[in-house]
Amino acid sequence: MAEVQFRFRSDEPVADPGVTVDAFGAQSNAAAVRLEPGDDARDLLPHLGRLRLVEINFPVFGDGRGYSAARILSEAGYAGELRAVGDVLVDQLAYLRRCGFDAFAPEVPLDPTDADAAFTRYGQAYQPAADGLRPIWALRHG
Amino acid sequence: MYKYDSYDQQLVDTRVAEFRDQVRRRLEGHITEDQFKPLRLMNGLYLQLHAYMLRVAVPYGTLSSAQMRMLGDIADKYDRGYGHFTTRQNIQYNWIKLEEAPDILADLASVEMHAIQTSGNCIRNTTSDQYAGAAADEVVDPRPYAELIRQWSTFHPEFSFLPRKFKMAVIASDTDRAAMRLHDIGIQIVRNDTGELGAAFYVGGGMGRTPMIAPCINPFVPLDRMITYAEACLRVYNRHGRRDNKYKARIKILVHELGKEEYTRQVEAEFAHLLTQGVEPPLAELERIKAQFAEPPFEVGISDEVDRSDPDFALWLDTNCLPHKAPGYIAVTISLKPVGGIPGDASADQIRLMADLARDHSFDELRVTHAQNIVLPHVKKADLYALWQALDAAGLGTANLDRIGDIIACPGLDYCSLANARSIPVAQKISERLSPRSEEIGELKLKISGCINACGHHHAGHIGILGVDRKGVENYQLLLGGCEGADTSLGTITGPGFDEDGIVDAVDRATSVYLANKQGAERFLDTYRRIGMAPFKEAIYG
Amino acid sequence: MKILTGNDLKTGAVVWWDGVSWSLHVEDAIDAGDQAETVLAREQATRRVNAAYAIDAARDAQGVRPAHIKERIRALGPTVRADLTLKPADPEAGNWVI
Numbered sequence: 158m159a160e161v162q163f164r165f166r167s168d169e170p171v172a173d174p175g176v177t178v179d180a181f182g183a184q185s186n187a188a189a190v191r192l193e194p195g196d197d198a199r200d201l202l203p204h205l206g207r208l209r210l211v212e213i214n215f216p217v218f219g220d221g222r223g224y225s226a227a228r229i230l231s232e233a234g235y236a237g238e239l240r241a242v243g244d245v246l247v248d249q250l251a252y253l254r255r256c257g258f259d260a261f262a263p264e265v266p267l268d269p270t271d272a273d274a275a276f277t278r279y280g281q282a283y284q285p286a287a288d289g290l291r292p293i294w295a296l297r298h299g
Numbered sequence: 300m301y302k303y304d305s306y307d308q309q310l311v312d313t314r315v316a317e318f319r320d321q322v323r324r325r326l327e328g329h330i331t332e333d334q335f336k337p338l339r340l341m342n343g344l345y346l347q348l349h350a351y352m353l354r355v356a357v358p359y360g361t362l363s364s365a366q367m368r369m370l371g372d373i374a375d376k377y378d379r380g381y382g383h384f385t386t387r388q389n390i391q392y393n394w395i396k397l398e399e400a401p402d403i404l405a406d407l408a409s410v411e412m413h414a415i416q417t418s419g420n421c422i423r424n425t426t427s428d429q430y431a432g433a434a435a436d437e438v439v440d441p442r443p444y445a446e447l448i449r450q451w452s453t454f455h456p457e458f459s460f461l462p463r464k465f466k467m468a469v470i471a472s473d474t475d476r477a478a479m480r481l482h483d484i485g486i487q488i489v490r491n492d493t494g495e496l497g498a499a500f501y502v503g504g505g506m507g508r509t510p511m512i513a514p515c516i517n518p519f520v521p522l523d524r525m526i527t528y529a530e531a532c533l534r535v536y537n538r539h540g541r542r543d544n545k546y547k548a549r550i551k552i553l554v555h556e557l558g559k560e561e562y563t564r565q566v567e568a569e570f571a572h573l574l575t576q577g578v579e580p581p582l583a584e585l586e587r588i589k590a591q592f593a594e595p596p597f598e599v600g601i602s603d604e605v606d607r608s609d610p611d612f613a614l615w616l617d618t619n620c621l622p623h624k625a626p627g628y629i630a631v632t633i634s635l636k637p638v639g640g641i642p643g644d645a646s647a648d649q650i651r652l653m654a655d656l657a658r659d660h661s662f663d664e665l666r667v668t669h670a671q672n673i674v675l676p677h678v679k680k681a682d683l684y685a686l687w688q689a690l691d692a693a694g695l696g697t698a699n700l701d702r703i704g705d706i707i708a709c710p711g712l713d714y715c716s717l718a719n720a721r722s723i724p725v726a727q728k729i730s731e732r733l734s735p736r737s738e739e740i741g742e743l744k745l746k747i748s749g750c751i752n753a754c755g756h757h758h759a760g761h762i763g764i765l766g767v768d769r770k771g772v773e774n775y776q777l778l779l780g781g782c783e784g785a786d787t788s789l790g791t792i793t794g795p796g797f798d799e800d801g802i803v804d805a806v807d808r809a810t811s812v813y814l815a816n817k818q819g820a821e822r823f824l825d826t827y828r829r830i831g832m833a834p835f836k837e838a839i840y841g
Numbered sequence: 842m843k844i845l846t847g848n849d850l851k852t853g854a855v856v857w858w859d860g861v862s863w864s865l866h867v868e869d870a871i872d873a874g875d876q877a878e879t880v881l882a883r884e885q886a887t888r889r890v891n892a893a894y895a896i897d898a899a900r901d902a903q904g905v906r907p908a909h910i911k912e913r914i915r916a917l918g919p920t921v922r923a924d925l926t927l928k929p930a931d932p933e934a935g936n937w938v939i
């Protein structure tokens with residue numbers, strides 16, 4: 158299991174690794190789940206109350222389903238940890254952050270300087286997403 | 300034209316800095332080519348047959364003269380003195396050095412241009428009608444809507460790693476000059492019975508190995524919900540589009556496999572949800588953009604007459620110029636298809652000349668067309684003769700718009716690493732052989748692709764040619780009867796393929812069949828549709 | 842014979858493995874034999890070449906001739922712009938490709 162390298166939350170991390178969506182449905186006390194690209198994030202919506210950690214796996218960085226999964230959870234009000242795991246690369250960080258991920262456990266640790274630059278480089282965006290950033294159109298029409 | 304404000308400029312400048320940093324990391328070995336490739340692709344940088352190739356975005360095909368001049372200067376400074384205008388209304392440079400690419404992007408940013416998302420599995424540059432803002436038949440100028448989409452799709456955090464590339468087109472007239480229904484999403488701005496404007500969504504069209512004509516999934520999305528609807532279309536695709544096979548990953552396959560009804564149902568459900576999420580820009584933003592596309596200050600009360608005494612000029616006037624909505628003005632197409640030339644290529648000097656002519660005669664505006672030509676949209680008729688003389692002197696005065704010599708050809712095996720066969724030499728030979736009969740043959744859209752990816756739109760050509768690899772030897776298939784526009788149809792393969800000279804002969808014979816059977820004012824396509832494939836087959840193979 | 846080709850990382854120029862380094866001229870290419878994979882891995886790791894691979898070729902009177910037309914076009918340059926090829930002064934150069 159890769160270490161969490163970047164975390165933008167102050168609460169205590171959940172110690173247990175996420176269980177599969179199937180196992181999660183069967184275990185009424187599990188608080189952590191791991192979504193694979195083919196899983197439907199909406200299956201988790203009835204259980205948001207007990208969820209404290211959702212890991213979303215990127216087996217290959219080019220499979221972008223996890224971005225939609227993250228936004229769907231955020232849009233439904235999920236406020237627990239949203240952790241990107243797997244093939245997470247420097248140049249995906251900004252997009253992931255905008256989609257609501259607040260923890261990152263890349264398989265191969267990233268250069269912290271490069272990662273920091275990636276998180277902060279774009280201060281503005283054209284479209285609203287899950288990070289609360291006011292889109293440029295809102296700034297224009299204040 | 301759209302002018303960047305400080306927000307637009309800052310994003311583009313930041314992108315340049317980001318890419319500079321990515322290139323540095325690649326050159327210093329911090330990232331591998333596998334990791335770098337998607338990053339350079341998202342900035343339009345390919346590794347092609349001879350070098351890196353840079354594709355620069357020309358949003359909805361519109362350029363100012365300053366931008367056009369910069370494109371010419373870049374061709375001189377960083378490339379080998381020319382550029383290639385593409386069927387996606389963009390420009391490509393073929394001889395780019397990786398180490399110089401960030402400087403090119405910086406030069407582009409200085410004239411409000413970029414190469415963002417001109418490649419990769421993301422939302423690409425949005426295309427539009429090349430006569431937008433000038434066409435007599437448009438409901439409104441479609442470009443403000445395309446600009447709204449450009450902004451929404453730029454660095455979209457959720458849709459930057461889609462199953463496959465994603466192309467959108469926006470038009471606003473019933474005559475479709477942008478092959479709208481052959482896009483992943485085609486939008487037609489329409490007016491409903493009560494006079495309100497809305498967006499008709501056509502989803503799941505495309506060319507490539509499985510050509511499909513997009514069905515309409517919603518005939519009228521109100522304008523204050525258009526972006527939300529697009530977001531819903533994309534989210535369903537991002538979640539459910541196929542990722543197991545790159546040849547089945549385009550949205551057309553998803554729409555086809557789910558069926559139009561089921562795909563639409565999922566989109567509508569996602570749309571209903573997204574309406575609660577506040578993703579739609581306010582109408583004030585659309586108004587802000589629209590204000591920048593205000594009509595140029597056309598002179599009123601000017602003459603509508605043109606002196607036709609020079610027959611060469613008169614031919615060009617009749618062939619390459621289109622009626623304009625303002626009296627006394629006309630829209631001019633500059634052909635980048637000289638007889639026997641390379642379709643879509645222009646030298647740095649030609650590019651700069653077109654920039655100057657746009658500044659002096661077309662309110663500073665140019666358009667790139669998907670047929671690889673350049674349009675000066677607003678030319679005063681009184682200036683036309685002088686303009687034509689300047690063009691003609693520079694090899695840009697060919698009178699062949701939509702004629703046999705106006706061939707669309709992708710770069711093919713001369714430049715493209717995916718190609719099976721060369722496209723350009725075939726185009727050159729056909730142009731040389733048949734251009735002398737151009738007037739007799741009349742409207743005939745011939746389109747050539749060097750491989751199944753169909754960048755040359757061969758499915759949509761009245762005559763289409765597809766290059767294939769037959770045991771390591773170039774071979775060409777012939778298609779007849781394709782058409783883009785309101786009556787979009789896909790071409791049918793005639794039969795066995797040909798070698799390079801054989802395909803030229805076959806096209807020659809097909810045009811002869813047309814001329815022998817033509818009734819009245821029929822175009823090649825009309826005759827083909829009336830008499831069918833059989834007589835053509837007989838003449839070609841018989 | 843098996844020869845190795847790729848692009849120069851910085852300039853993108855088409856290059857061929859000559860046994861010591863990477864040459865612009867296909868005539869310099871050597872038979873990499875069973876060393877192909879080793880050389881490719883080493884040279885890409887040190888970033889002396891990018892996107893490299895091995896191809897089939899034959900040696901004839903004119904030098905080294907790649908088996909596939911695509912590689913011959915890479916070796917020479919675009920057939921439609923003789924002025925931009927490696928042999929701009931040779932009107933016959935294009936025929937070698939076909």
Ligand code: SF4
Nearest residue numbers: 709715718749750754
């Ligand atoms: S159609 Fe094929 S050969 Fe032509 S440019 Fe596209 S990918 Fe290359």
